[in-house]
Amino acid sequence: MDESYKTIIGDKTSEFQHMAGSDGVQEPRIWSSPEGGRKIEIGKQIFCNRSLNMRNILAVGFDMDYTLAQYIPETFESLAYEGTIKKLVYDLGYPQELLGWSFDWKYMVRGLVLDKKRGNILKMDRHKYVKVAYHGFQEMSKEEKVGTYGNTLIRDSFDEPDYALIDTLFSLAEAYLFAQLVDFKDSNPGKIPERADYARMYKDVRAAVDSCHRDGTLKQTVTKDPRSLWDYTNVVMDFLCGSHVLDSSRACNFDWLMYFDIVITGSAKPGFFHEDNRANLFEVEPESGMLRNTDNGTPMPQVGNSSPRIVLKKSNAPCQIFQVLYVGDHIYGDILRSKKVLGWRTMLVVPELEREVKLLWSLRNSRKLLRLMRNERDQIEDQIHHMKWFLKFEDLNVDQKQKTSDGIDELESRRDQVRTSHQQDQRECHQKFHKIWGQLMKTGYQNSRFAHQVERFACLYTSQVSNLSLYSPYKYYRPCEDFMPHEFDILPLLDLVMVTLHFTDFKLVK
Ligand SMILES: Nc1nc2c(ncn2[C@@H]2O[C@H](COP(=O)(O)O)[C@@H](O)[C@H]2O)c(=O)[nH]1
Numbered sequence: 001m002d003e004s005y006k007t008i009i010g011d012k013t014s015e016f017q018h019m020a021g022s023d024g025v026q027e028p029r030i031w032s033s034p035e036g037g038r039k040i041e042i043g044k045q046i047f048c049n050r051s052l053n054m055r056n057i058l059a060v061g062f063d064m065d066y067t068l069a070q071y072i073p074e075t076f077e078s079l080a081y082e083g084t085i086k087k088l089v090y091d092l093g094y095p096q097e098l099l100g101w102s103f104d105w106k107y108m109v110r111g112l113v114l115d116k117k118r119g120n121i122l123k124m125d126r127h128k129y130v131k132v133a134y135h136g137f138q139e140m141s142k143e144e145k146v147g148t149y150g151n152t153l154i155r156d157s158f159d160e161p162d163y164a165l166i167d168t169l170f171s172l173a174e175a176y177l178f179a180q181l182v183d184f185k186d187s188n189p190g191k192i193p194e195r196a197d198y199a200r201m202y203k204d205v206r207a208a209v210d211s212c213h214r215d216g217t218l219k220q221t222v223t224k225d226p227r228s229l230w231d232y233t234n235v236v237m238d239f240l241c242g243s244h245v246l247d248s249s250r251a252c253n254f255d256w257l258m259y260f261d262i263v264i265t266g267s268a269k270p271g272f273f274h275e276d277n278r279a280n281l282f283e284v285e286p287e288s289g290m291l292r293n294t295d296n297g298t299p300m301p302q303v304g305n306s307s308p309r310i311v312l313k314k315s316n317a318p319c320q321i322f323q324v325l326y327v328g329d330h331i332y333g334d335i336l337r338s339k340k341v342l343g344w345r346t347m348l349v350v351p352e353l354e355r356e357v358k359l360l361w362s363l364r365n366s367r368k369l370l371r372l373m374r375n376e377r378d379q380i381e382d383q384i385h386h387m388k389w390f391l392k393f394e395d396l397n398v399d400q401k402q403k404t405s406d407g408i409d410e411l412e413s414r415r416d417q418v419r420t421s422h423q424q425d426q427r428e429c430h431q432k433f434h435k436i437w438g439q440l441m442k443t444g445y446q447n448s449r450f451a452h453q454v455e456r457f458a459c460l461y462t463s464q465v466s467n468l469s470l471y472s473p474y475k476y477y478r479p480c481e482d483f484m485p486h487e488f489d490i491l492p493l494l495d496l497v498m499v500t501l502h503f504t505d506f507k508l509v510k
């Protein structure tokens with residue numbers, strides 16, 4: 001782990017000299033110079049939904065998988081995909097030809113919802129309106145979409161048990177496999193095991209993925225024969241914090257433990273956040289992996305992974321709930337539960353965000369044009385309505401009627417043009433983010449359901465944990481001002497920028 005982590009995870013008051021970027025290059029510190037730091041590039045900024053003063057935070061907890069440890073999805077999730085297919089074929093009677101299938105790791109994205117019964121994959125906005133829908137890999141028409149999901153009552157749910165949320169990067173492979181199976185079943189109904197409807201296929205995929213996580217299919221590739229989740233954690237953290245070498249014959253030196261006061265493995269989140277559900281905690285002796293606090297005091301070996309294991313360095317003074325910041329990648333398991341159950345402050349790690357905000361920046365002019373086109377469309381529509389009422393209710397002579405009708409025709413044709421180009425341009429803009437699902441945080445021009453969850457449950461969000469090192473440990477994160485629709489036209493952002501500039505000029509002149 002680079003030096004910057006020391007400040008965040010270990011002794012928060014200590015200074016540090018240098019920090020390493022993601023490419024390992026040492027960069028000078030930026031936050032401790034008296035005149036302030038260099039600008040933090042947009043992809044690495046920390047964004048704030050709810051004020052958080054780091055001075056008030058006494059403990060920072062970190063999830064490991066996909067938070068501290070950023071697995072490479074094309075390799076790690078491919079393992080899950082291949083392991084799952086083998087289980088479907090050899091254990092659950094699916095046809096051998098599945099073994100020849102391949103995984104496009106870029107196809108699925110977080111925030112999607114699987115409709116298990118209908119075999120559909122959905123992206124919805126923050127009101128839970130389905131805006132993009134595919135049956136397997138086949139795009140659904142607008143009519144099919146509205147016919148299936150237009151009903152308000154259905155829209156209210158979109159949760160388990162009939163729907164599955166793709167809210168972690170671990171789920172990308174199972175979502176892709178589900179879509180493949182839906183297509184396969186539609187074109188080869190006889191080849192899928194008897195009575196396997198779409199929901200049954202989803203259940204089989206889920207069970208097979210689950211088993212890959214439990215039986216070591218995935219973890220064995222990272223570290224050979226891990227005896228427990230403690231062993232696994234040790235290898236991954238040793239790699240991250242020091243060695244950067246994955247060599248199963250190499251003994252780990254436990255140096256990484258100095259960055260943490262307490263380490264808990266196998267906690268089975270989100271159940272862990274509920275005190276009543278929490279399994280017994282066993283203390284681990286790091287070198288041997290033996291359990292210390294057994295009933296008769298004799299150290300004993302670990303068996304299985306079911307109970308949480310802890311390594312304690314020192315006992316901590318108790319913290320108030322709002323003095324704990326928990327950092328994780330799973331919007332439900334890490335963020336929503338820890339916030340709702342324990343009232344902890346939260347930070348969500350969204351690796352996809354780095355590319356998303358960079359693209360957003362490069363497309364900012366197109367986005368402004370889209371907004372203008374939408375306004376123009378609204379204005380033309382209003383004009384058409386106005387003229388239609390005029391035609392209907394005013395006492396006009398034949399000539400006036402003809403002129404008004406011609407005017408309406410012209411406006412309708414202009415409106416159709418603007419509508420078509422607006423829709424096309426908006427689609428193209430979204431496709432720059434993802435060819436199928438578009439921008440992660442938007443659906444059409446509204447926030448996506450995923451963005452809505454991020455806004456509600458994550459006090460902070462950022463693309464990677466190490467971005468914390470770019471800010472002072474005493475940083476007071478403050479959200480930007482909220483805007484309601486009625487405020488937008490009164491206080492447009494452009495005006496605010498002008499006001500700020502004038503204010504700066506004024507100060508300079510003085
Ligand atoms: N039994 C299952 N375990 C799973 C599944 N998906 C992920 N995982 C395991 O969870 C942790 C990662 O969770 P984190 O909150 O600590 O980041 C890791 O050990 C995964 O293998 C699943 O579907 N079933």
Ligand SMILES: [Mg+2]
Pocket residue numbers: 063064065066067328329330
């Ligand atoms: Mg995780």
